[in-house]
Amino acid sequence: MKQIYILKYFVLITFVFCIISCKKGSNNEIKPLRSVIEKTIGKKLVLPDNIKIYAPFSNYIADSSNIWNSEYRIYSRIDASCGTCIGNIKMWSKLIPEFQKYKVPIILIFHSDDRFELIKYFCESGQIEEFSFPFFFDSENKYAEMNEFMKINKNFETVLTDTNNTILLTGNPTTSTDIMNLYIKEVSK
Structure with missing residues (x-):
């Protein structure tokens, strides 16, 4: 005992x-x-010149001029060689209607170790059925090199910027309702 x-x-x-x-x-x-x-926060997000547009679907709610002229933008970096990471596109799709109220495009920038074969396969096989914005491929992974803060932690791979690409918020609204609320509060001002 x-x-x-x-x-x-x-x-x-x-x-x-x-x-x-x-x-x-x-x-x-x-x-x-x-x-x-x-x-x-307050720093400029840098986009490399080598980013290519990949548009596998036909239901886009904004063309490239609308995207680049929008008052706010959400950028998120995604590993296109990772099936789980690609699967998270569905979570982004669920947020599009909320952000579309404020005309905020969601720009997914993909990097890959397999020449984007896996993401292309997911799109062609119907595992990703639709996404309302084109995808952006960073074949040389320059995006992370030019924005070094993204390498520190996965939470820094998603940012909200203004029309000049000045970073207003960082964090992924697909993984946190608190961050989602912060993003909505900022874009609804």
């Missing part, structure tokens, strides 16, 4: 220690990320 109490006490102590350790580690990880965000 005494051994059970000792075991329970040991498990409780271990659990508390783990919580305290995790909490300390997360604060240390948040500080550098906060610094990156502060340095990124």
